[in-house]
Amino acid sequence: MKRILITDANIVNDGKITRGDVFIKDGLIFIAGGNLKEYEADITIEANGKYLLPGLIDDQVHFREPGLTHKAEIYTEAKAAVAGGITSFMEMPNTVPQSTTLELLEEKYKIASERSLANYSFYLGATNDNLEEILKADPNNICGIKVFQGSSTGNMLVDNEETLEKIFAECPLLIATHSENDDIIKANLEKYKQKYGDDIPVKFHPKIRSEEACYDASKKVVDLARKHGTKLHILHISTGKEVQLFDNTLPLEQKRITAEACVHHLWFSEEDYEEKGTFIKWNPAVKTAKDREEILEGVLDDHIDVIATDHAPHTLGEKDNPYTKAPSGGPLVQHCLVALLEMYHEGKIRLEDIVQKTSHNVATLFEIEKRGFIRPSYHADLVLVDLEAPWTVNRDNIISKCGWSPFEGQTFRSSITHTIVSGQLVYENGIFNEDKMGERLKFSRKLSE
Structure with missing residues (x-):
């Protein structure tokens, strides 16, 4: 070399x-x-x-391969990542087929070894009936287990209480959760559908995927983790209320329960739905400006341990639909670091804190071997x-395969x-x-x- x-x-x-x-x-x-x-x-x-800076380590991305490569693929999204200063990523299991067996997981590793410019790891997905497969996983070879508590992920939803309890009691790996209460979301959605049909104004997205839905699910898994001593990492905190579920008195190395903030929840608020529409429709939803401020405060005072992207591309055609048909998610890896640097220019966060939350802490939390520091x-x-060196985001300089960005x-x-x-x-x-x-x-x- x-x-x-x-x-x-x-x-x-x-x-x-x-x-x-x-x-x-x-x-x-x-x-x-x-x-x-x-x-x-x-x-x-x-x-x-x-x-x-140490290269960013993004602990939550959706690169859509295999099975959803009309939206994105490991090759294109890894290129977008390195152009954005992300040198390592951890990718989610809700592909087609879903990565819920070690054999399917290794197929993704093979693709990445041939096609990814960035370093990589992949989560094994939990279901209601694959605990035996989870227990076979080598903790030194994969980043963790992903548990979905929200309905946007199809049949990967873990809604069997007994299974969830067993996963938390027996799993030797870090468990990363998407925590939203599915029953609360369904009830909220039905209420708005009765009034608007499928064409619900997108501004009601944070009312449907509400603070209550997020807090209820996050508290549930925090309680489970405390009961069983599980190593739990809750992804994409979207409410100020959730921030207080986490400890900021222990050093990160001693924490068993940790949390992640995503760049879109630190940048956008519900005021942006009028201009951006479904292009800032994420699960969990972007919520109030007060939530945004409290999440940032949680990042700065160590209630929240890492910053990531939840990069999840969809095509323009998929996004250009009425509320109930437009999928949630958007491309973020290319613009995460420059967005955080913009927040630095605005006096909201120090460069040292950006490095701590995007590199050092991710390496420490996941116990990554010899990465994340200079x-x-x-x-x-x-x-x-x-x-x-200022520049403006436009469709000519977007690298993600989907060809658009919420930062355009x-x-x-x-x-x-x-x-x-x-x-x-x-x-x-x-x-x-x-x-x-x-x-x-x-x-x-x-x-x-």
Whole structure:
């Protein structure tokens, strides 16, 4: 592999910003520090004061392969991810077929090994009848188990109380949940359908997938996890009320129950439905501006541990439908980091906090082997950003296969100039290098925990 020297960068790592160089050899960070120009490199990147961050690790994406490749595929979405500074992703099981067996899961790993520019891992999906398969999973080889409590995922919904209890009691892996109470959602939807039919104004989405539905389901699994000592990670917190379910007094390494915020819940609010319509229809729903503020506060005070995307593309034709027929989800991996950097420019979050929540904490929480930090002997997953290079999102520069973005028309003040994945320079100023694919994430977990 080529040796890479990055010079004169503002290195954002381990809670501080220092000026210096980074030398990469054999795919690993060899040394990071002051002036390293004596090291002989094949590629020299002159940062000239740009900011060097550990690559983002996105713990929740839907790349739609296999079976839904008219919307997206691992190849296209991984390219969008690295263009957005995401060097590793963890992908969800609601594909076709659904990844609910280890054999089907390995088929996705094979696709990624041949087609993904980013590093990768895949969740095994839980159902009402695959506990035996879950118990066979190697905790050091996959990121976790995904449990859906919301109705948007078809027959992957785990609604058998006895099964849910057993999963939480017996599963040795981290359990990640989509927590919404399906009964509450169905009752709310029926009420609005009686009034509007299928053409429900999308502004009522957060009333249908309500605060009550989210809090009720999140509290249920938090209680289950506390009862059984389960390692639980609740995805895409969308209400301020849920934030208080989580502890911010323990160091992350000691937490058994953790939470994730997604960039769209930190950016949009219900006021945006009038302009954006179904293009910001997500499950769980974008809710009030107050919820948005309280989620950000939860991120900053460590009630919420990580920031991710829940990248979930649909085609324009699918989105351009009445409320009940328009699917929930949208593409976000390309614009997550620049959106967070825009929040930095606005004084809402520090660069150190962005790195902590998108890289350091994800690596710590999932116990990923030697990634997520700029440290000697760690895998060289890095992103270089120019904080003063504005650009505007439009359909000509969108990389996701679906061809649209909820950020269309937004001018961001920052640009991603270089992305390095496992020691390979895969993205440089709009140009991709596809000579080497990303690597499978490994985990260093102790079953006794």
